[in-house]
Amino acid sequence: MRDVAPQTPAPITDDELQALDAHWRAANYLAVGQIYLMSNPLLTEPLRREHVKPRLLGHWGTSPGLNLVHTHLNRVIRNRGQDALCVWGPGHGGPAVLANSWLEGTYSETYPDVGRDAGGMAALFKQFSFPGGVPSHVAPETPGSIHEGGELGYSLSHAYGAALDNPGLLVACVIGDGEAETGPLAASWHSNKFLDPVHDGAVLPILHLNGYKIANPTVLARLPESELDELLRGYGHVPIHVSGDDPATVHRAMAAAMDDALDRIASIQRAAREEGATERAHWPVIVLRTPKGWTGPAEVDGTPVEGTWRAHQVPLAAVRDNPDHLRQLEGWLRSYRPEELFDEHGAPSEQVLACVPDGDRRLGATPHANGGLLLRGLPLPGLDRFAVPVDKPGASLHEPTKVLGDLLEHVMRHTGDRRDFRIVGPDETASNRLQAVYAASGKAWQAQTLDVDENLDRHGRVMEILSEHTCQGWLEGYLLTGRHGLFSCYEAFVHIVDSMVNQHIKWLRVTRRLPWRAPIASLNYLLTSHVWRQDHNGFSHQDPGFVDHVLNKSPEVVRVYLPPDANTLLSVADHVLRSRDYVNVVVAGKQPCFDWLTMEQAKAHCARGAGIWEWAGTEDGTREPDVVLAAAGDVPTQEVLAAAQLLRQHLPDLVVRVVNVVDLARLLPREEHPHGMPGSDYDALFTRDRPVVFAYHGYPWLIHRLAYRRSGHANLHVRGYKEIGTTTTPFDMVVTNDLDRYRLVMDVIDRVPGLAVRAAPVRQLMEDTRLRHHEWIREHGTDLPEVADWTWTG
Template sequence: MPGEVIDQPNPPPLPSNLPDELLSLSVKLDKSIIAASTKDGLETFWRAANYIAAAMIFLKDNVLLERDLKFEDIKPRLLGHWGTCPGLNLVYAHLNLLVTKHDLDVLYVVGPGHGAPAILASLWLEGSLERFYPQYTRNKEGLHNLITRFSTPKGFPSHINAETPGSIHEGGELGYALAVSFGAVMDKPDLIVACVVGDGEAETGPTATAWHGYKYIDPKESGAVIPIVHVNGFKISERTLYGCMDDKELVALFSGYGYQCRFVESLEDIHSDMSGSLEWAVAEIKKIQSAARSGKPITKPRWPVLILRTPKGWSGPKKVHGEYIEGSFHAHQVPLPAAMSDKEELKDLQVWLESYKPKELFTKDGNAVDSILSIIPTNQDKKLGQRKEAFDAYTPIKVPDWQKFGVKKGSQESSMKCIGVLLDQILVDNPHTTRIFSPDELVSNKLDTVFTHTGRNFQWDQYSSAQGGRVIEILSEHTCQGFLQGYTLTGRVGLFPSYESFLGIIHTMMVQYSKFVKMARETTWRKAVGSINYIETSTWTRQEHNGFSHQNPSFIGAVLNLKPDAARVYLPPDANCFLSTLAHCFRSQEYVNLMVGSKQPQPVFLSPEEADAHCRAGGSVWKFASTEDGVDPDVVLVGIGAELTFEVIAAAAYLRRLVPYLRVRVVNVTDLMILGLEGSHPHSLDHEEFDALFTPDRPIHFNYHGYSNELKGLLFGRPKLDRIKIEGYREEGTTTTPFDMLLRNHVSRYHVAESAVRGAAFKNEKVGVELSKLSAHIGHDIKKAQEYILEHGKDPEGTYDTPKF
């Protein structure tokens, strides 16, 4: 086997004095009996994959070493991460064997994101690259293209992404592979996901929580994950935490999580060790699943986890310029960074690549030799890179007619309670393809109606275990997001409802996911997936009791920054509009849908039929609150967001009493994207539509739920922006009353009214003459409201009464 291991400091072996009860929770080496031909197939696959992976990092020519290397054979920019590749290739080879032997359905999820050279090399060997990319045929030309184009504008990037066949995880950000894997196996009882978690990645908070994922997997209805912790000791330039833990510490850690450990570390016979370990893991999984599916589920089953210990950069250069490479952090990225200019490093590269004996690995025409092909599944649908779950699994869900769930116009209803009834029916109609992932906030967010026909899927609770359940509640936004990503990318539809202030926790995860979907759309072979859906409620306007820490609408801006063909932001103003929006989002594909609304009872302004038309348009004039149906207004008042729209309507009623000769048009915008400059977003209003809704020249006041700069960015480029005033969340808040929150942030009815009279004064001479007096009157009303709140600790009577016109 190439790559003699350098004597580097390693964690001590399992101590002989390990307590018996702890020892019983780990499984030591029980070598699998492998036929010599099978072991040869595994070994040649591993060597070939390692060779290709290393060559991809370095070579722009002479890819099969048909002559000695020259400086001109080396790429000008050396990109890619070598250190994790040998371990990833080892796992790939053995998963191939496992699938071939047992006809299993297996996905391979790779946490070390920059391990793309390993995965691409293995995909080429199994023929999956050729299926999706004809330029990467399994011959000399295809191999040349793969190696020379890697990490160039013509080829694959250095990290795993949507262009990588078989992938359901973006490798550009660490920590999420395990949660994604658990999401992928939900409701897929025959699927096994082998998930490699790098020991650097294992240091992240999201991974630490995701180890609890099995506690939300009912083995009767769902598949299983085989976590493989790749402990090679180093990250970019430092030891890893897991690399410094001995076996006893790792057993204690994982037994506490609920796992049974098996260590894979017999470097002298790694193939027997790995084969036996995977066989053991599958047997443990089948035992747990069989018990659950026979009606006798195991209480708190201990699922398998493999701890794979290999040297960093195993089989690569041992020393360079007298410095250890293999088994050190120097192997993490490019072990020979000066190979294009340093004769010694070029020679080291030649020796390294020749150590794999490429002439024994490839035929004369450049294909893989038969021993490699012998362990690869012959059924293309079983190959790791060609599983349909990863690229063609989506079937639209059944979404009932939402209008049947509509509520009476003029009533007071909580949007969340109303959509809870619709969600309950969606879960009934789609019992294996829809789930809700929530960070322990469903009841608080008044969505508990979803529990009418389902429950929480929490397997470590005696009252809910072995009963399935469509709802996953775990107090980790990262884990909810990971579950949702894995579930969505394998063909299903999910929902993530949350307190508004805490969705920002998964901002970068959402962005990474959107990048994955963007690249997936640009491939020719990945099919559409469902949209990823968020609900923000418990919003800042009604988080006055929790205080300033719970007041934050910033996730809106995060979604707005996405590519226009991905981003969708909706702020339904009432319950019927929210029902319409939710039904639309569940039917949509490949978007990031953000829905923002109130959980508190509020007036239902539109009938189901009116809400349907309003939501299709994305915004409309609300004639009932406007002067003479909004014709020829002096000023346009726009509400965006439930509470903010209520204040605009209240302002219109207040103005009708205070300034009866002021002409007002009230507009509600429910689809934020219609405001963007024509052509900037698929939903953007064209110039004529924009002027028809907002007038060509009248002052406009926006009362907006989020940060005002977000609207400024959307509106930038529209003509006559100097007539527009925007008020939104100003980062002002504390533990106070709901109306005081609006006063503090200048979005109350009084602030809207003041902006209206100031804007209207330019056109309406009567208003202009009275402007000073009107402004003083409104300012006095603001002061009276503030004084009342301060004295009584509550809002003035009648504050939330439905405005009358």
């Protein structure tokens, strides 16, 4: 691993120190004002209780440290002409980042009604954590942000995702010491093993240790500095330590640390880009130790506050009712000497703005934090060149994800110069049959390689790490800064990122309402190795519930697709890769699957989202169907078609309609989801009064939940996964969950009026076949020959 010789940065001058301190004091003043004040922003009159908000919300404890980082980032960005982005990890750091955005002018440019004057300052203060205002954390509404500061653990993986394929970008990432205790954050330290110093930008982690969470000390803050130093060096970083509580001393140390860190980064990149260095580098990390609630009240009512957990939120909580607290608040605000920081109109002084960069280099104005401004469409080819031939339904088999791999290889190859498309996943690209992409790009890897390794590439754009959290964070950061990607994952284990996708969906929902945020590429999941073909791995690998989780979320953002064969998967993939501002979940198998539709049929079927497969049913146009057999998912589709074939054979007079659903949201009413069907369309497809036997890929109650308001819901019977699984044969998985073709035929007989008696022998035959299956697999270890060798005969 390559280290960089330390340099001795030139110390800042006294004038620089005073300017930095002025900016920092101004930001601290604005942060306190946002938490407490709703009027009298410049303290032009003595502070009274009516100037104070009736509900005090917000977090002061982390704000002074964040303000310090922002101030010093401004300095190095301005001095070096550096393009930069900052990811603010500590929860509820909104007061600080909003304060700095207002100071540099980007907030007023984004929201002209919050001007950079006394009136605008009053508006900035009042709107914070106030009805109709802005959240207390760094949120989509905050210019320059790509990271929601509410749920903790994802800042560093977001930062690395932003740096990928951004060679000129510095991504600073402030990690709170509470956040540093989370599992996702701990895993994301390893992202430096995947950062290519030639084609990627740099990430500068800034570990901010102020000692406490809400009510407890933090682990890393209580480690001896030597032990923490060893931990960070073990992660592959060079720690640069800054600590203290004297502002002048800390300013000088922080300026030196920033210069040292950026000099090291420049040296690493120069060695890789100009000198051909290939050793993995030690990247710098700044460890910043300052008191929690620094510069705030030292004591309140005789109890220590500054430097303790009591500074976490609102140090003075009874300002409106306690005159002593009111006086203490006024003294606190005046301690920043606002008359030196703002002119009589409320504008920041020249000294405050001396370190602020210009134009798009301001942290709140960087286009990298509004990635849709930089986004280019993918070079997606026509699908016919990748389509599988289908002379007639069910006559051939292909592995759908393997077919998709050829399309993704084309996209990867044709974005080689642009470098704006990546595939991420937890060690499963080849397992999920997408290995064709390796012909265009190997797997990103900066650590040691051995002769037996395959497809590792220092400049690769396929990324695998056995941490779903890190994969998700990388991809989110990549998308939010204007690029495209795909997350391929085993279906059962994508649940690990349930909470992360929830946060991303919330982010997208809010940005839809912010006209200044340009649309970004959708977050696309390919879930494969799914529940019905995890017969070899067993119960632990069988869980189709991610779809349920996603469909609980904002309907304008979420989409779920279950393509039944290779060509429909190609059509769906083409659609989702072109889409913007969505979270798309695509569930598709990797095992050999029957080909049902030609490419043109697949495109039309996917455009409809749900439709009748006339060739599979027995309708002739003379009468309505007696029953509707519906399917969503590849294995359910095969079982429905096998059931339809059995009905055609044993009950030829029965009129059967076969319906296939690709887009699950089509089952919802139009008023509940943009893809929902009007009632008339739903009734025409499923009928108003005929029994519907629906074979679904996942948990059956989801279909009931989606369709509960439909006129024919009382006639809807759904079969799906019933949380019964084991290591067994593929067909036994559907039998044990009552999704098999024989059970579906029995369901039809049980539900079509008049069939129970007339078709009793057929029902008994189906039941006997299920019993024979049970005995057969226990003797032979394989599925019944009529199942294993089944083909569609039409």
